[in-house]
Amino acid sequence: MEGFTVAAINGRRFGPSRSRNAVLDSRAIPSPGGGVPNRWLRETEGFGSNPGALRMFWYAPSGLRPASPLVVVLHGWAQTAEGYDRGSGWSALAEREGFAVLFPQQQPQNNPHSCFTWFRRGDIGRGDGEALSIRQMTEDMIANQGIDRNRVFVTGLSAGGAMTNVMLAAYPEVFAAGAIIAGLPYGGAFNGLQAVQCMRYPSGRTPQEWGGRVRAASNHEGPWPRMSVWHGSADTTVVPANADAIIAQWLDVHGIDGSIVSMPEPGTAGHRIWSDASGHALVEEHRVIGMAHGTPIRTAGRAPGRGIAGPFFLDVGISSTLNIARAWDLLAVEGGDHGI
Structure with missing residues (x-):
């Protein structure tokens, strides 16, 4: 969300929603997906009423087995489905490991910087706007790709990370777990000015107040999705205090004492598990020391899922894609160079 202004992130939505009858659009987008050739994202139209006027791109390996997992991937500011897939390596990993990926894409007609409007009341509530569009896409994938409803996950960067939190709050029964990268707490902003303020100085609400915003988003009573939070310690675009707020929010939702934490590497504050x-791990944090705003990747090696370095894809020696996939039990291939 680099370079946002209040006017830019408020945006406006023009024209009707994209709810045609086409099943697969012929304008397929080629995506190298971490260097693997012949990779394609397909576009589906007519997946629902699409009140958020979003586009739906996806990838599934040929011969996808019944009851396979699905990962919903939400791009960040000024990104596209293809661009985020290229940088993160999700579809390349899906090909090797045998799961499907869904890439909702914002349109510049909705927001001039093509970011999801995670701060607008009409787009973040259950049954509303962009949140409902993403839910409809997810249901389309479940129905048409034979997805296991108990193995649906969601992740995203920056505005996509904030929208990941929206989906987990508005539709907690749909997702088994989520991973927020450089994102923001649910209910941290309800207009453009508040969004900018939250990125820089998130409100000092109590854990109970943060958790209450998630509980109020639906009538869900549990169990709640597992949460993984990724953030760079040197992020000046979405400051790390937002990660603290997300953790406090979901610890409260899960009813976990925030003082009880384990660290896989003794004495290291970079990875904590509650x-x-x-x-059973319900909330975890990866605080990437020295990293700025972006998705952490590890380009060394040849295994799918490493991604490609570029703007907002930061080669810091750790692959968030592979680590997230491992936490969700998506790495079915035994051995090999996972290189997490």
Whole structure:
């Protein structure tokens, strides 16, 4: 969300929603997906009423097995579905590991910087706007690709990370887990000015107040999706205090004492895990020391899922894509160079 102004992120939506009867658009987008050739994202139209006027791109390996997982991937500011796939390597990993990926895409007619409007009341509520469009896309994938409803996940960067939180709050029964990269807490802003303020100085609400905003977004009573939070310690675009707010929000939702935490590497604050009484990890944090605003990738090696370095795709020696996939039990291939 670099370079945002209040006017830019408020934006306006023009024209009707894209709800035609076409199933697959012939304008398929080629996506190298981490260097693997012959990769294609397909576009589907007519997936629902699409009140948010978003576009739907997706990829599924040929011969996808019944009851396979689905990962919904939400791009960041000034990005596209193809661009985020190229940088993050999600479809290349999906090809190797046998799961489907869905890439909702914002349109510049909705927002001049093509970011999801995670701060607008008409787009972040259950049954509203962009949130409903993404939900309809997800349902289209479940129905037409034979997806396991218990293995649907969502992740995103920046504005896409904030929209990931929207989807987990508005439709918690749909997603088993989510991963927010450089994102913001749900209910942190409800207009453009508040969005800019939240990016720089998130409100000092209590964990109970943050958690209450998620609980109020639906009538869901649990169980709640697992949460993974990724943020760079040197992020000056969406400051790390937003990661603290997201963690506090979801610890409260899960009813976990925030003082009880395990660190896989003793003495390291970079990776923390909060678990329930049975030892199941429900909330985790990856604070990437020294990283600015972007998705952490690791380009060394040849395995799919490493991504390609570029603006907002930062080669910091750790692959968020591979780590997230591992946490969600998506790495079915035994051995090999996962290179997490």
